[in-house]
Amino acid sequence: EAGVAQSPRYKIIEKRQSVAFWCNPISGHATLYWYQQILGQGPKLLIQFQNNGVVDDSQLPKDRFSAERLKGVDSTLKIQPAKLEDSAVYLCASSYSGRYTDTQYFGPGTRLTVL
Amino acid sequence: SQQGEEDPQALSIQEGENATMNCSYKTSINNLQWYRQNSGRGLVHLILIRSNEREKHSGRLRVTLDTSKKSSSLLITASRAADTASYFCATDAAGGGSNYKLTFGKGTLLTVNP
Numbered sequence: 001e002a003g004v005a006q007s008p009r010y011k012i013i014e015k016r017q018s019v020a021f022w023c024n025p026i027s028g029h030a031t032l033y034w035y036q037q038i039l040g041q042g043p044k045l046l047i048q049f050q051n052n053g054v055v056d057d058s059q060l061p062k063d064r065f066s067a068e069r070l071k072g073v074d075s076t077l078k079i080q081p082a083k084l085e086d087s088a089v090y091l092c093a094s095s096y097s098g099r100y101t102d103t104q105y106f107g108p109g110t111r112l113t114v115l
Numbered sequence: 116s117q118q119g120e121e122d123p124q125a126l127s128i129q130e131g132e133n134a135t136m137n138c139s140y141k142t143s144i145n146n147l148q149w150y151r152q153n154s155g156r157g158l159v160h161l162i163l164i165r166s167n168e169r170e171k172h173s174g175r176l177r178v179t180l181d182t183s184k185k186s187s188s189l190l191i192t193a194s195r196a197a198d199t200a201s202y203f204c205a206t207d208a209a210g211g212g213s214n215y216k217l218t219f220g221k222g223t224l225l226t227v228n229p
Contacts, residue, residue: 045218091158101146105160106158
């Protein structure tokens with residue numbers, strides 16, 4: 001079974017520029033998550049989709065971050081404009097149904113450096 | 116905010132020894148999960164223990180949960196160099212319904228020396 005795919009793996013940009021990350025979840029998984037992991041900390045949930053609808057985006061900085069999940073499959077996360085504090089690894093995860101007994105499967109992440 | 120707090124922040128042991136990591140949390144949970152993260156394989160789910168369970172085993176892993184103390188421990192027996200990684204506990208909020216959200220701690224960095 002193919003895992004969660006993410007691209008790019010690494011991205012370096014200057015502050016105030018924009019950047020986009022892509023995620024392809026495991027086939028058949030209804031729930032997709034985007035996490036931000038700052039160095040030395042655990043992942044923090046940014047947004048959760050159930051199919052193509054947003055379930056939770058309470059920790060998403062909506063003035064600069066946006067995300068969409070097209071047709072309930074792939075998803076993109078965008079930052080515009082980026083700030084220095086956005087430097088982090090952005091992890092995408094998926095689970096079968098989003099129930100509390102489900103396992104979340106994580107992609108390799110995109111490491112973003114903002115200069 | 117991060118609900119789970121792992122202890123210690125870092126742990127260094129010799130191959131063959133056992134490693135114990137602890138996690139404390141603040142609010143009632145449905146279940147608690149442990150994840151491992153290393154540069155090679157990313158973040159990987161290890162084990163899930165439900166709030167009505169006290170102990171669970173998976174291979175060389177043993178997890179305990181004490182809901183009265185709001186704490187959990189992860190024991191790795193007969194450690195190997197390949198166990199070198201960061202270990203995170205993740206909790207959900209009890210009664211979350213369909214909006215199930217995991218909150219991760221800051222992790223314990225385990226180094227297993229050959």
